[in-house]
Amino acid sequence: MKLRDRLLLFSTAQLLLFGVLFALAYGAFARGVLPMLEHMLEAKSQVATHAAGNALEVPLGADDLGLVTGALATLFADPDLAYVAIRDNRDQPKLSHGAPVAEPFGGTPGVAAARDGYIRTWEPVTFEGMKLGSVSVAFSTTRLDAIGAWARRIALGVLLIWLAALGYSVVFARSFVSPIHAMMLFSRKVAGGALAERLTIAAPGELRALRDYLNQMTAALERREAEQKEAAAHVEKIQHELLTVSRMAGMAEIATGVLHNVGNVLNSLNVSVSMISDQVRGSRIAGLSRSIELVDSFPGGLPAFLDTAKGKALPTYLSTVSRRLTEENAKMLEELGSVNRHVDHIKTIVAMQQSYAHPAGVLEHVVISAVINDALHMGESSFARHGIEVIKDYSNTLGVLTDRHKLLQILINLISNARHALKDHRAPPQQLTVRARETATAIEIEISDTGVGIPAENLDKIFQHGFTTRARGHGFGLHASANAARELGGTLQARSEGPGRGATFTLEIPLEGKHAVQN
Numbered sequence: 001m002k003l004r005d006r007l008l009l010f011s012t013a014q015l016l017l018f019g020v021l022f023a024l025a026y027g028a029f030a031r032g033v034l035p036m037l038e039h040m041l042e043a044k045s046q047v048a049t050h051a052a053g054n055a056l057e058v059p060l061g062a063d064d065l066g067l068v069t070g071a072l073a074t075l076f077a078d079p080d081l082a083y084v085a086i087r088d089n090r091d092q093p094k095l096s097h098g099a100p101v102a103e104p105f106g107g108t109p110g111v112a113a114a115r116d117g118y119i120r121t122w123e124p125v126t127f128e129g130m131k132l133g134s135v136s137v138a139f140s141t142t143r144l145d146a147i148g149a150w151a152r153r154i155a156l157g158v159l160l161i162w163l164a165a166l167g168y169s170v171v172f173a174r175s176f177v178s179p180i181h182a183m184m185l186f187s188r189k190v191a192g193g194a195l196a197e198r199l200t201i202a203a204p205g206e207l208r209a210l211r212d213y214l215n216q217m218t219a220a221l222e223r224r225e226a227e228q229k230e231a232a233a234h235v236e237k238i239q240h241e242l243l244t245v246s247r248m249a250g251m252a253e254i255a256t257g258v259l260h261n262v263g264n265v266l267n268s269l270n271v272s273v274s275m276i277s278d279q280v281r282g283s284r285i286a287g288l289s290r291s292i293e294l295v296d297s298f299p300g301g302l303p304a305f306l307d308t309a310k311g312k313a314l315p316t317y318l319s320t321v322s323r324r325l326t327e328e329n330a331k332m333l334e335e336l337g338s339v340n341r342h343v344d345h346i347k348t349i350v351a352m353q354q355s356y357a358h359p360a361g362v363l364e365h366v367v368i369s370a371v372i373n374d375a376l377h378m379g380e381s382s383f384a385r386h387g388i389e390v391i392k393d394y395s396n397t398l399g400v401l402t403d404r405h406k407l408l409q410i411l412i413n414l415i416s417n418a419r420h421a422l423k424d425h426r427a428p429p430q431q432l433t434v435r436a437r438e439t440a441t442a443i444e445i446e447i448s449d450t451g452v453g454i455p456a457e458n459l460d461k462i463f464q465h466g467f468t469t470r471a472r473g474h475g476f477g478l479h480a481s482a483n484a485a486r487e488l489g490g491t492l493q494a495r496s497e498g499p500g501r502g503a504t505f506t507l508e509i510p511l512e513g514k515h516a517v518q519n
């Protein structure tokens with residue numbers, strides 16, 4: 001049963017019970033009491049008629065009207081009496097008292113008959129079997145009818161009051177139930193997200209307070225939702241700004257990375273160029289031109305000069321100079337070759353920055369030993385200067401399909417770091433070891449040094465952008481190298497036994513590319 005119906009039933013139950021009890025009482029009165037009263041009036045009519053018959057024996061026998069009236073004095077005093085009629089032995093009217101009724105001597109003698117608002121009985125008056133006359137007594141049912149009418153009137157009144165009370169209690173219950181019902185529907189709507197809804201129903205007493213409270217609560221919810229939406233929009237805006245800023249920061253990072261890498265190569269370029277200038281400065285060319293000037297200015301010219309002791313040594317000298325010059329030439333060509341490679345590398349670094357949108361660079365078949373040698377070469381003079389022993393442990397046969405410039409950059413960074421680590425830790429042995437080997441899935445290049453080492457707590461941090469422990473460091477090298485390794489599909493990992501115990505960096509480049517070439 002619904003709450004609404006239960007409340008209705010609860011508020012009308014007492015009234016309904018009262019109604020049923022009253023109906024039962026009225027029914028009992030109308031069907032029991034009123035007929036009983038009528039029956040009593042009939043009995044009274046019969047008894048009174050019989051008594052009158054007995055009392056009239058002598059007066060009627062004596063035919064004395066005064067005696068007749070006297071004998072019936074008690075009957076005449078009865079408040080319910082309506083009519084008394086007496087006939088003589090020849091059925092001639094002898095006496096009539098009250099308002100005459102129809103057929104006073106009809107029907108069975110001694111049996112009461114009810115009719116038109118009265119109850120009437122007649123009886124013959126006899127003495128010793130001789131008929132003296134007859135008497136008819138009628139009692140009015142007016143008082144009885146009045147009781148019935150009053151009972152009906154009361155019942156009707158009670159019914160009207162009862163209906164009014166019932167109606168009122170229904171209306172009263174509804175005035176509670178309807179607002180509760182409306183509030184229930186309202187709550188359901190609000191729960192469904194209709195926060196702009198407001199309750200407008202009229203409600204009595206505390207229900208009004210409840211309605212106002214519900215409205216306030218919904219308004220507060222609506223306000224909070226609006227605030228949340230605003231906050232969400234704000235967060236989205238900030239996220240967008242953050243994205244822009246981080247994109248710009250990313251671009252700045254790339255730019256610094258490029259400068260860093262170009263800086264590394266420029267260092268090596270510088271070394272190569274100064275080696276070339278040293279060579280040019282110390283060239284045998286100067287000695288050769290001085291010898292030719294000597295011969296030119298000799299009195300008698302070349303034939304005379306050839307006769308001198310110096311002249312005899314000239315051919316040997318010339319062949320030595322020529323050999324040296326050839327050597328110088330080869331060395332210069334070699335240095336120029338490396339200058340060329342450096343410049344080429346710088347060009348590639350810049351090109352990579354420009355093509356950052358396509359981080360996957362050009363794949364080519366790379367001979368690992370060649371790239372390692374190139375990277376080592378860039379620091380060669382420094383190794384020699386600082387007495388660093390370089391141990392090379394790799395074969396010339398290792399190769400992989402990868403981006404050569406990225407690989408070169410990583411190696412340059414790792415070797416440059418190792419060099420710094422060794423410079424900062426002068427204890428012997430001063431060794432830089434480069435190993436390379438092929439595993440089932442990758443080429444593994446290991447760069448170890450016997451330098452300062454890395455404290456355990458820094459092992460996680462060294463790959464972070466901007467993390468450095470060197471006074472003149474920037475903290476870009478390892479970050480960029482790890483990114484480049486990832487772009488090659490590989491990994492870069494560091495390990496160290498701790499401060500003063502050197503460090504080892506392991507670069508892994510997957511062989512998939514190699515397989516692709518072979519297929």
Ligand SMILES: Nc1ncnc2c1ncn2[C@@H]1O[C@H](COP(=O)(O)OP(=O)(O)OP(=O)(O)O)[C@@H](O)[C@H]1O
Nearest residue numbers: 417421453462468469470473474475476477478503
């Ligand atoms: N071989 C190594 N031995 C000991 N510490 C190292 C070694 N390589 C890197 N580190 C540590 O990692 C830090 C970060 O190296 P990273 O190359 O990123 O930057 P950096 O060398 O300090 O500066 P730069 O950006 O100029 O290269 C270094 O400052 C150093 O503390």
Ligand SMILES: [Mg+2]
Nearest residue numbers: 413417477478
């Ligand atoms: Mg570095």
